[in-house]
Amino acid sequence: MDAIRTSDLTKTYGAKRAVDNVSLHVGAGEIYGFVGRNGAGKSTVMKMLAGLVLPTAGEIEVLGERQAPGSTSRRLGALIENPGVHPGLSGLDNVMVRALALGVPQARVASMDALEIVGLAPVAKKLVKTYSLGMKQRLGLALALVGSPDLLLLDEPFNGLDPQAVREVRTTIVNLARARSLTVFVSSHVLDQLERMVTRYGVIRDGHLVREMSAAEVDAECxxxxxxxxxxxxxxxxxxxxxxxxxxxxxxxxxxxxxxxxxxxxxxxxxxxxxxxxxxxxxxxxxxxxxxxxxxxxxxxxxxxxxxxxWPQATNANRPRGFAGKGGGQDA
CATH class of the missing domain: 3.30.70.100 (Alpha-Beta Plaits)
Known part of the structure; x- marks a missing residue:
């Protein structure tokens, strides 16, 4: 079963097609890297998957269930763009608000577990307005984890993180995917981090899905x-x-x-x-x-x-060990 399947998913704003007939296939248990330039349509696709933006056309299936326009699955957790946190509340209170809204049993315990996973347990009772940008990003990840979702949507989860924090968040995502058979749909510009964790890729360009490929296919092409x-x-x-x-x-x-x-x-x-x-x-x-x-x-x-x-055939961009000339010969 696919964790995410879209069919001709489209979103228009006036005359502009921000997303144009995108048909995604994300297998259960995959860590799917969604790659594209700024403005290519990544966040718009993720917002439609999360029920935050109404599609103009097309269908969405999440974890085998067809989603009505503007709805989302309770088995889905999302961190899209900036985390929606209240600066006047503590980190723990922010996560508890989410847990209570979802009807999670033992909301306080579940919230502390989520904060522990992302490394924020020591500052759980501090006000969010005192958090750094990286800490707020990890708090957003904790919010997405509340309720033990089967599918995570993560939009640029490494934004604002120092190298150590990036490594910790990446390791957390990979461990969660393995331990819980969690499907992760993640967009990021940090390609070297995606390369370390992703099992499959999708590339979007000007609203069009130009290609989906496995990590093995990427390795072969590179x-x-x-x-x-x-x-x-x-x-x-x-x-x-x-x-x-x-x-x-x-x-x-x-x-x-x-x-x-x-x-x-x-x-x-x-x-x-x-x-x-x-x-x-x-x-x-x-x-x-x-x-x-x-x-x-x-x-x-x-x-x-x-x-x-x-493109995408062979180019002459890099020739440090090569030769170009007539009739064969030694390296230039």
């Missing part, structure tokens, strides 16, 4: 490989397969040959040169998660030295 461009790609491919039988070769959409495994740029260039096959380009393509997602999100790839028309 792996280094040797890119070879020759005058006769099919002949070059056959020669390389013959010369390096244990390596893996494939021809990409732009006719460049992708090589993975036990083959170096120098050896590949020499093999093709000896076969009389002109090599026009040869380099080790290096791609990290930031480059992958920046491209999918539609940022200005010129800033990265990339040609947006060629």
């Amino acid at each position: 792996a280094d490989y040797l890119s070879i461009r020759a005058a006769t790609p099919q002949l070059a491919l056959a020669k390389l397969q013959e010369a390096f039988p244990t390596a893996r070769f494939s021809v990409m959409e732009d006719d460049a040959i992708r090589a993975e495994g036990e083959v170096s740029a120098e050896d590949a260039g020499r093999a093709l040169s000896e076969a009389g096959i002109p090599v026009t380009e040869l380099f080790v393509h290096e791609r990290d998660i930031e480059e992958l997602f920046v491209g999918l999100m539609g940022a200005d790839l010129a800033m990265l030295g990339c040609d947006s028309a060629a």
